[in-house]
Amino acid sequence: MSTTIAAAPDKRVLITKPRTSDRIFRGVVTAFGISALLILTLIGVFLSVRGIQTFHSQGWHFLTNFKWEVVQNDDGTATSNLGIGAMLLGTILISIVALLIGVPLSIAMALFLTFYAPAKLKTFLVSVVDLMAAFPSVLFGLWGFFVLMPMVTYWAKLIYKYFNWIPVFSAPEPFFERSPFTAGVVLAIMIIPIVTSVSREVFAQTPLDRIQAAYALGATKWGVIKSVVFPFGSSGVVGGAMLGLGRAFGETVAVFTVLNIVFRGNWHVLYGAGGNVASLIILKWGESTGDETTALLAAGFVLFILTLVVNLSANFIIRRSVKSGK
Amino acid sequence: MTVKPRKPWAPNRKDRVRTLSVLAVAVFGAWAVVSFTGLSGKIGFIFSFVLIYTLVQAIVGVRLRGSKALGDTVAQSIIYLGSALVFMPVASILYMTVTKGIKGLHFSLFTASMSNASFLDPVGNGGLLHALVGTLYLVLIAMVVSVPMGILTALYLTEIKGKGAGFIQFVVQAMSGVPSVVAGLFIFTSVILVSPLKTSAAAGALALAVLMIPTVTRTSQEVLLLVPTDLREAGLAMGATQWRTVAMIVVPAARNGLITATILGVARIAGETAPLIFTIGGADKLNMNPFKDYQSALPFYVWKGLTLGTPESLQRAWTGILILLILVLSLFVAARSLGGRRMAK
C-alpha cells in the first residue's frame, strides 16, 4: 500500500440557477422582509422631521424644561416655552414604582407556577395570566379609576402617615389623589403578564441535573431555587423586567385617568402631581395647534427612541441568557 | 399477590390537618387583631392574616424540620401570597366589568348609533352600532395589510434565511416594542398630513397594522419553525421548486398555527385606543365608508364615555368595555383551541 497521501482534490463550485418562479418567490418574500425595516425607519424619519422643528426652537432644553406654555406676546405673536422634562421625570418615576411592585409579584407567580403549583391548577393559572395580557388598556383605565384609585389613595394616606420622614414619601400638601404611586400600581398590574411569562420560561429551562444535584445534597425547595434556579435565570428575568419597562413607558390610556398631569418636577411619589410623556400627548392633542402640535410630535419621537432602546436591550439580554444556557 | 402502589411523600391526613389548623389559627388571629387593635377593615384583616399565617407556618416548619426550614417556609408563604395578589386584580376586573356593564345592556345598543343621542342622555338612548361597525372596518383592513406582510416576513426569516435575516429579525423585535401612541402619531404624520387619505377608519387601520405586523410575524415564525424539515426536504427531493414546496407543503402544514397568529394579532389590536385618537377622529353617527370621514370604534366609544365623566356616559363606557372584552376573550379562546398545546406551555 502506497504511503504517500494524495492531495485533496479541488472543491467543486456548485452553482444552482433557481427557476424563474423561485426567483419571483424569493424576490417577493425578500421585499416583504425588508418592508418591516422600511416601516420602522419611516417611523423615525417622519416623526423626527416634524419634531425637529421643536428641537430647533427649544433646543435640547426641550428635554429638561419643566414648563409647557404658550405665551401670547403683546405684538400678537406667541412665544412657546415647551418642555417635556416634567413628563420624562414622571415617566421614569412611575415606571420605577411599577417595576418595584410588578417584578417581585411576577417572580413569585413564575416560581409558583414552575415549582409549587399542582398540574391542574397550573394550566388554569397560566390561562389567567394570559388573560391579563389580553385586557385592553382602556379597561385598566376604567377599572383603575373606579376600583383601584380609592384603595391606593387610602394606602397612600397610610404610608404618608407612618413613613413621611422618608423624603420620597413626603408631600408638599396632603393631596394624594391621582399620584405617580397610583399610576405605578396600575402599570405594575399591566406588566405582570409579560414579566411572568418570560420568567416562567426561563425558570422552566433550568437544567434538571443541577436541580437534582441540589436536592440530593439535602436542600429544601427554596434552597434549590436560591442556589440553582436564580443564578441560572437571573439575566432572563432582568430581560423580562426590561420588556415590562418598555411597556410601562408607552402606556397611555390606563395612566391618563389615574394620573394628575401637572407641569412640575415632582418626585414625591405619593403626592398627586405627575407626568407621563405618552399621556401628555393625548391630553394636549385635541386642542393643540402649531408649535404645540409639533412639540407633541417631538415628544412622541423621544418616546419612540426611549422604548426602542429599552426593548432592544431587553431582547438582547434575553437571547444571550437563553443561548449561553449557563 | 399484588402489592399496591403508595405515595408516602404525598400529604397525608396528619399533614392536611396541620395545614388547616394553621389556616384556622391565622384567621382567628387576624380577627382578634382587627377587633382589638387600631388596624381595621378588610385590609387590616388581610394584612394580619398574612403575617400570622407566615409566622405560624414558619414556627411549625422549624419545629418539625430544623432551622433550615425557616427560609423554605417563609419563601413558600411569600410566593403563595404573591401569586394570590396577582390573581385578585384579574378577578376584580372581570367582576366589575360584568356587573357594571350588564346594567347598560339594552336591545337598541346593537341597532342604533349615537347620532340622535348624546353620551349624557339616559342610557337607553342610542347605541354603539357605529362603534361596532368601526371596529369591524378597522380589524378587516388591518388584517388585509398585516397578515400577508407578517406571514411573508416570517417566510423570509424561516424559508429563505437570506443575508439580512438576522437584521430583519432584530428589526421585527424592535417593532414589537413600539408604543401604540407612537404608531398613531406615525400614521398621522406620514399618511394623514401628506397623503389623500385623511382621518378615517383606514388610517386607523394602518396605525393598528404597525402594531399587528410584529405579533403576526413572531407567532407565524414560531409556527413555521415547528414544521419538520423532513417535510420540506421531501418536497424538494420530488423536484418541486422552493415556492411550490412552501406554498403546497409548508404553509398548509402550518395552517392552524398561522390562523392562530392572525387571531392573536387581531385580539391585540381590537382593544387599542391610543392610536385611534390620532387617526379616526371619532364620530357619533354610523359611517359606512372606511376611507373617508371620521369613524368611531369600540375602544374609542369607551374612551369617550370615560373622559366625559357623567354617570350616564360612564355607564355607556362600562357596557362598551363589556362588549369589547367579550370580543377579545372570544378571540383568545378561539386562538387557544386552534393553537392547542403549543399555546398552553
Place this chain on the structure above:
Amino acid sequence: MTTETAPSSLAGVAASRSSSRKPGTLPMGAGLEARGVHAWFNKHLALRDVSLDFGFGTVTALIGPSGCGKTTFIRTMNRMHEFIPGAAMAGEVLLDGKDIYAAGTDVTKIRLQIGMVFQKPNPFPSMTIGENVLSGIKLAQLKVDNKDDLLEECLVRAGLWSEVKDRLGAHGGSLSGGQQQRLCIARSLAVKPRVLLMDEPCSALDPGSTLRIEDTIGELAKTMTIIIVTHNMQQAARVSDYTAFFLSDGGPGQMVEVGPTSEIFSRPRDKRTENYVSGRFG
C-alpha cells in the same frame, strides 16, 4: 474476544480484591436495607420486589442490562424517585432500622445521610470550586467549626486536592470531566453521609479518570456504605465486595441474584446471571 476466559478473569479480579478486605456483615445500626421495594411510573410497574441488605463499609455493585431498573432502584434509596410526576412505590427502605418513607420523616435529612453522585458531572457553575464543595453545608445550614479543614479533607478524600488546591476560587465549570466528577464526589462528602449512591459515575469519563475514581471508592468504603450502579462488569469486579444482578424480561425489573462479587462472576447460581456475566447478552 475470549468469552470463556471472561468469567474467570473477572472472578480473578474479584477474588484478589476480597482477600484484602473483610466482607461486610449484617449492619450494627449503620447499614441500609431495602425490603420488598417496588416502583411505579404512573400505572407502569418498573421495579418489582427488590430486597437487599447493604452492610456498613461494603461496596455493592448493581449490574444488569439497560432498562432493568437499576437506576430506578437506586433513586428509591434516597427518595429521588418521587420527583417524577406519577411516581409511586411500595416496600420499605430502612436506615438504622427506620423506614425513610415513614410518615413525618424529614426527607432533606435523609438525603444528608444518603448522598448521590450522578452519571453526568453536575457542579454548580455559578459557584467556585471551594463553594461547590461546601454547598451542601450551606444549603443544610450545618454548623462547621473549620470550613477550610473540611474543604481540604473532602477534596483529599475525593482525590482532587493536589490538582485544585491553588485555584479554589476558580469556577466549577473550568475543570475537566474527570475532575468535575471528583468535585461532585467531594461535594457529596462534605455533609458526611453514611451511604453514598453512585449512578454510573464513570460512564461519561475517560479511563484514566475512571481508575482514579475507582481508587477513591476503595478509600471511601472504609467509612461508609457505597452502592454503585455500573454497566461495566470489569469495574464491578474491581471495586465491589458484593454484586447484585438486575434483569427485566420485558416486564418489571427484578433482582435476580446477589452475592459476593467473586462468586457472582465465577460461580453464579442463576443461569441468567451466568449468561450475562459471560457476555452472551447485554
